[in-house]
Amino acid sequence: MKDQATLxxxxxxxxxxxxxxxxxxxxxxRKKLGINPxxxxxxxxxxxxxGLVLCKIDKARDLLAFLTESLKTLxxxxxxxxxxxxxx
Numbered sequence: 001m002k003d004q005a006t007l008x009x010x011x012x013x014x015x016x017x018x019x020x021x022x023x024x025x026x027x028x029x030r031k032k033l034g035i036n037p038x039x040x041x042x043x044x045x046x047x048x049x050x051g052l053v054l055c056k057i058d059k060a061r062d063l064l065a066f067l068t069e070s071l072k073t074l075x076x077x078x079x080x081x082x083x084x085x086x087x088x
Contacts, residue, residue: 025054 012029025035033056035041040057055063 012026012032015023015026017023029035035056042055042057042060044053044055046053
């Protein structure tokens with residue numbers, strides 16, 4: 001596994017919102033996640049309304065493509081299972 005998905009490996013500290021609404025992403029997070037000046041980040045509202053989630057746009061596209069392909073695979077499996085159930 002490339003990186004462990006644990007709080008210990010993914011907690012980068014705290015950030016303060018400035019007067020203009022700007023937030024500085026901690027250097028360790030930028031380095032680990034490959035976030036560089038000029039990169040575009042997708043800003044999503046947290047699903048529980050507790051804050052924001054930031055994601056590099058190029059990685060968001062990769063995730064969407066993965067989920068789309070996974071959904072197609074699941075749909076094919078469901079259709080095949082339904083066809084098998086109907087066969088005598």
